[in-house]
Amino acid sequence: MxxxxxxxxxxxxxxxxxxxxxxxALIEERLxxxxxxxxxxxxxxxxxxxxxxxxxxxxxxxxDTESIIVACGGGMACCNTNLLMMLYGGTTIYLQSSENxxxxxxxxxxxxxxxxxxxxxxxxxTYIAATLSQRHKSYYSQADMIISNNDSVDDxxxxxxxxxxxxxxxx
Numbered sequence: 001m002x003x004x005x006x007x008x009x010x011x012x013x014x015x016x017x018x019x020x021x022x023x024x025a026l027i028e029e030r031l032x033x034x035x036x037x038x039x040x041x042x043x044x045x046x047x048x049x050x051x052x053x054x055x056x057x058x059x060x061x062x063x064d065t066e067s068i069i070v071a072c073g074g075g076m077a078c079c080n081t082n083l084l085m086m087l088y089g090g091t092t093i094y095l096q097s098s099e100n101x102x103x104x105x106x107x108x109x110x111x112x113x114x115x116x117x118x119x120x121x122x123x124x125x126t127y128i129a130a131t132l133s134q135r136h137k138s139y140y141s142q143a144d145m146i147i148s149n150n151d152s153v154d155d156x157x158x159x160x161x162x163x164x165x166x167x168x169x170x171x
Contacts, residue, residue: 001074001113001131002105003095004149004156009071011153012160019068023054023076035073036114048079055082059089077139087142093160094143101150102128 006022013020024035027050031038038047051073058070070090077083077092086092097105103125110117116124140146145163149156 001115002102002109003074003097004153005071005074005095007153008095008149008156008160009069012157013069015157016069017067020071021058021068022071023051023058024071024073027051027054034114039114048075051076052080052082055085055089059085074135078135083139083142087144091145092143093145093147094140095149095156096140096146097149099125099128099132102132 006025009022010020012018027038027047028034031050033041035047038050055072055076058068072082072086077086106113106116106128107121107124110119110124116127119127145160147156147160147163
C-alpha cells in the first residue's frame with residue numbers, strides 16, 4: 001500500500017503502449033462496491049477468493065497478456081497460490097519504498113484506505129514496518145525485479161526500464 005503500484009503501472013503502460021489492469025479497481029467495477037464494502041459485507045476470505053480468480057483469469061489468457069501491466073493489490077501475492085501464478089504468468093516487479101516514504105505517502109490518505117483509516121500515526125508506522133517485514137521475507141523478495149520507488153514516477157519508470165534493458169542484454 002502506497003508504493004505506487006497503480007500510479008507507476010498506469011504510467012508505464014501508457015509509455016509502453018500496453019494495456020493496464022488494476023485488480024482492485026476491476027474487482028470494484030465487477031462487484032459494484034468498494035473493496036472495503038466487499039470485505040465488510042462478504043469477508044476477507046471472499047475478497048481473497050475473488051482476487052485469486054481474477055489473477056487466474058488474467059494469467060491464463062496467454063495470448064492477450066503479452067502487452068499488459070497488472071497492478072495487484074498489496075496482499076494478493078500473500079494468498080493461495082497467487083505468487084506462483086504471478087511468477088509463472090509474467091515478469092513480477094516489487095516496487096520497494098522505504099518505511100519513511102510509505103508513511104509520508106499514507107499519513108494523509110488514511111481516510112481513503114480502509115486498512116489504516118483508524119490508525120494513529122504511531123500505529124501506522126508500526127503497521128508499515130510489520131507488514132513490510134513479513135511480506136518482504138515471504139513474498140516480495142521472490143519478485144523477478146525489485147525497483148526502488150522512493151522518488152518521482154518518472155524516476156521509478158526510468159529505473160525500471162533501465163533494469164529491464166540491462167537484464168535483456170544478458171538473457
